[in-house]
Amino acid sequence: MxxxxxxxxxxxxxxxxxxxxxxxxxxxxxxxxxxxxxxxxxxxxxxxxxxxxxxxxxPDPRSLRQPEGVHGLSEIYSHGGFEWHDQLWRGSPKTGAIIYELHIGTFSTEGTFDGAIPHLKYLADLGITHVEVMPVAAWAGKQGWGYDSVSLFATHEHYGGPDGFKRFVDACHATGLSVILDVVYNHFGPVGNYTGKFGPYLNENRKTPWGDAVNLDQEGSDEVRRFFVDNAIMWLKDYHCDGLRFDAVHAFLDLSAVHFMEQLSTEVERLGATVGKEFYLIAESDLNDPRVVRPREANGYGMDAQWSDDFHHALIAVLYSPKEGESGYYSDFGTIADLHKSLKHAYVYDGQYSGHRKRRHGRPTDGLSAHHFIHFDQNHDQVGNRGWGERFEHLVGTDAAKLSIGIVLLAPYTPMLFMGEEWASSTPFLYFADHEDEEMRRLVAEGRKNEFAAFGFGGDVPNPEHEKTFLDSKLKWDEQEEGNHGDFLAWTKALIKLRRSHVCFNDGDTHHLHVFSDERARTLVMEREEARVVVNFGDQPFAFALLEGEQLELASRAEVSVREGYLDVPPMTLAVLLSTSEQFENRQVEARARA
CATH class of the missing domain: 2.60.40.10 (Immunoglobulins)
Structure with a gap:
């Protein structure tokens, strides 16, 4: 029945x-x-x-399976038929998390859930604690990023369908990895969305960059909100995911007394209390509004963390000079002082005027732990939304890329890596899609070209509708130990080991973080308890004075050397200095005595 x-x-x-x-x-x-x-x-x-x-x-808007694609008939599917092996799993702690964003279709040669499973032990051995999986809800066509999903309760069949995703999650848990799933609740994809036939899922009077906004506060919105909340609960309860990443929450156009994010966090917390598990909710937000991550009892929305775009923009703008017309939002950044502020306060723009936005932007993050912010120097958007999908190392070279990932992994915030970044993968990550309709294929190709042109990317760019664009984006696992890739991977492993072995890199306390920067010398220092991270962004060597008892622990370039109380740091280099806890305490006592 x-x-x-x-x-x-x-x-x-x-x-x-x-x-x-x-x-x-x-x-x-x-x-x-x-x-x-x-x-x-x-x-x-x-x-x-x-x-x-x-x-x-x-098809059923709540279909659990679309075996013939999003245009075809729905299929009755029971979540109770899968045999799980993770009964004792309760998830990795949020504090100390190291997140790894991956795209199922390009993560392995097979491009499937099952194809990804053999690589999970490698991630666990690397020191990754959470994998953040780009959207897997069903969309039209074979390959895509997943942000054009339309059948939100069904899992993409080309990846392996619902049982395939469950095998992947089960395998992650067996390997000690938590799973955060990227979900898209701000719009539906342009092809295969039949929800409008059934009810007012969309608000035609409000627009997002991707089309009509989801109806969160108009007539019929109670059931629309219920649709998305039930979807979130399904991924956590029936697929055993450990958390969700909500795409572009700034496109949740909601004037309700109880914001949609607050409703989501409330119901997820209720589920957690029922199943005895604490879930991890991450928002992508460009609002610079700390209410997103403040607790509900403090008039916030109750998300656990948000992606920190300001840190990314500040870091990249220091290391890379955009070409004329290419800058876009980078035009608001470019000084080491910006990076300094993002390291200390998460947001660079917390109420001042933004030239890019032509208005004031943001609000201070006072009182919030660094654990509420996810730091990265690469992600699917920042790589894939370049004309040729260039990774950061392709733009700035190995030295700057090693420095960059060092700051990400040693800052007090929760770090996130993008798949392949850890070995400076040679493959790009391009935008790709697969639409059957020729007119849609033409519009997508032209749209991407025009979008890149707005950022100053001139000339032709790979056609997202060509299968080659998708295939070119697949990771080359066999290059890991070759030449510079092997050296870069060793550097990443050393950074993660250092982060995980010293509490001061994981405590989330920015009050005990001291940041010093010098715009003219192009240097920056992060000091926390027994650790100092010194960075030379300049094109000339710089000598940092050593504190009593400090020892060189790690450096991104072999040319770093110690002489007569100084650390000589070459251009575009990061180094880590450590003291013993006793030496640190002695310095603290002496400093208090001098004060």
């Missing part, structure tokens, strides 16, 4: 197409739901819905 249900508040009649039968459904009830129990229906049966006098069968 299976109970079919669909929300369609405006429909006058609703029918179920099942086993070549058309069955009238009961409803609608006071909430706009139509239902029908079918005794003979079972897992694997295909079905669809007919609305009013429309003869077109439409």
């Amino acid at each position: 299976h109970k079919f249900g669909v929300w369609a508040p405006k429909a006058q009649k609703m029918s179920l197409c099942w086993r070549e039968q058309v069955l009238a459904m009961n409803g609608p009830n006071h909430r706009g739901w139509w239902t029908l129990e079918v005794q003979e229906a079972t897992c694997g049966d295909r079905y669809a819905f007919l609305l009013d006098d429309d003869s077109t069968p439409y």
Whole structure:
């Protein structure tokens, strides 16, 4: 027996197409739901819905499986049929997390959930604690980034479908890795979205960069919000994910008294209390609004963390000079003082005027732990939204890239790496898609070219609709130990080992972080308890005075040397100095005595 249900508040009649039968459904009830129990229906049966006098069968908006793609019939699927092996798993701690963003389609040669599993032990051995998986909800076509998903309860079949994703999550947990899933609740993809046939899922009067905004506060929005909240709960409960990353929450256009993010965090916390697990909720936000991550009892939205774009922009702008017309939001950054501020306060723009936005932007992060902010120098957007998908090392060279990843991994914030970054992968990460409609293929190709042109990327760029663009983005695992790749991987491993072995790199306390910078000398120092990270961004060597008892622990270039109380640091180099706890305490006592 299976109970079919669909929300369609405006429909006058609703029918179920099942086993070549058309069955009238009961409803609608006071909430706009139509239902029908079918005794003979079972897992694997295909079905669809007919609305009013429309003869077109439409897939279920809450379909758990779309075996023939998002345009095809839905399939009855039971979450209870999978055999899990992670009953004792409770997730990795949020404090001390090291996150690794990956795209299933390009992470392995196979481009599937099963293809990714053999690489999980490598990630755990590297020191990764959480994998952040780009969206896996079903979209039209074969390859894509996942941000054009339209059947949000179904898992992309080309990756391996629902059981494939469960095998992947189960394997992650067996390896000691938590899984954060990227979900997109701010828009639907442009192809295969049939929700509008059923109800007011979208608000045509409000726009996002990707089309109509999701209806979060207008007529019918209670059920729309319920749709997305239930989706979040499904990934956490039925797929055993340990957290969610919410795409572009600044595009949640919601004037409700209880913001959608607050509702999400409340219901996820309730689920956690029921199952005995603490989930990790991460927001992508360009609002520079600390309410996103403040607790609900402090009038916040209750997200655990947010991506820190200001840190990324400040760091990249110091290391890389955009070409004329290429700067975009980087035009607001470019000084070491900007990086200094982002290291101390997370946001660079916390209320002052932004030339790029042509208005004031942001609010201070007073009282918030560094654990509320995710730091990175690369991610899918920052790499893939360049014309040729160049990784940072391709733009600035090995020395600057080693320095950059060093700051990411040794700053007090939660670090995130983008797949392949740890060995300076030679492959780009390009934007790719797979639309059957020729007009859509043309529009996507032209749209990307125009978007890049706005950032100053002239000339032709790889066509996102060509399969070669997708294949060129796949990681080359066999290059890891070759030449500079092997050296870069060893550097990343050393940084992660250092971070995990010293509490001062993980405590999230920015009050005990002292940052010193010199714009003219192009140097920066991060000092925390027994550790000092010294950075020379300049094109000339710089001598840093050593504190009593300090020893050189790690350096991004072999040319770093110690002489007569000084550390000589070559251009574009990061070095780490350590003292014993006793030496640090002695210096503290002496400093207090002098004061």
